[in-house]
Amino acid sequence: MSAIESQPYGVSGYFRVVERVAEAARTAGRDPEGLKLVAVSKTFEAEDILPVLKAGHRVFGENRVQEAKRKWPTLKARFPDVELHLIGPLQSNKAREAVEFFDVIHSLDRPSLAAELAKALGKMEPGRPRPRFLVQVNTGREPQKAGVMPEKTAAFVRDCGESFGIVVDGLMCIPPAEDDPAPHFALLAKLRGELGLAELSMGMSGDFETAIAHGATIVRVGSAIFGTREPTG
Ligand SMILES: *Cc1c(COP(=O)(O)O)cnc(C)c1O
Numbered sequence: 001m002s003a004i005e006s007q008p009y010g011v012s013g014y015f016r017v018v019e020r021v022a023e024a025a026r027t028a029g030r031d032p033e034g035l036k037l038v039a040v041s042k043t044f045e046a047e048d049i050l051p052v053l054k055a056g057h058r059v060f061g062e063n064r065v066q067e068a069k070r071k072w073p074t075l076k077a078r079f080p081d082v083e084l085h086l087i088g089p090l091q092s093n094k095a096r097e098a099v100e101f102f103d104v105i106h107s108l109d110r111p112s113l114a115a116e117l118a119k120a121l122g123k124m125e126p127g128r129p130r131p132r133f134l135v136q137v138n139t140g141r142e143p144q145k146a147g148v149m150p151e152k153t154a155a156f157v158r159d160c161g162e163s164f165g166i167v168v169d170g171l172m173c174i175p176p177a178e179d180d181p182a183p184h185f186a187l188l189a190k191l192r193g194e195l196g197l198a199e200l201s202m203g204m205s206g207d208f209e210t211a212i213a214h215g216a217t218i219v220r221v222g223s224a225i226f227g228t229r230e231p232t233g
Helices: 011-027 048-054 066-079 092-101 111-122 150-164 182-195 208-212
Strands: 036-038 060-062 083-086 105-106 133-134 170-171 199-201 218-220
Touching: 011 036, 011 208, 036 048, 048 066, 048 182, 060 066, 066 083, 066 092, 092 105, 105 111, 105 170, 105 182, 133 150, 150 170, 150 182, 182 199, 182 208, 182 218, 199 218, 208 218
Parallel strands: 036 060, 036 218, 060 083, 083 105, 105 133, 133 170, 170 199
Antiparallel strands: none
């Protein structure tokens, strides 16, 4: 075994996940090209992220604006074609930083945030690329969790466009940890179909194959690539 193959995570973890994503796509009769893998690098530092960049991966996810802004400028200077996804909850007072720093924001979930994002977009220099937006849906109806309630999703998506000029590209969910994720993925896929949206962001290390079977177009995978996180993450 080479040194790289003997390491469970990092580059070999990454390639194993790429293979599993492709296999799950084929099993579902889908083209693996139609699937985006977001490598979730939250809590990991440049030394862990760099090998995966060098292996050719360019799409990464972070859950905190400040942490991403600390880690990524140096890495982006070396790999300018990196695409960064914000997958964690977004405070309204960070909207400005978020629209300037991220390419995709997965956590749009309330009118007050849509209003701040619209304001922030209006203040951006003309010609700067705008992020794309996904609406987070609280499929498990968990009181402590972010996301719009399933039955409110259609009205919220419409409101984002009509009241705030924010085009929504798709939906995102994080099923409750203790639940079978399949019904949550099925619900999100149904809502996405009813709204005619393109993207379906669902599936993490423990369940991305199930998510792909249910039509995920974006999977967000952290620990299966980078290893177990410190509890603070
Ligand atoms: C941390 C996180 C992930 C990745 O979780 P893993 O189980 O490590 O793959 C995916 N999505 C969101 C929103 C996260 O916060």
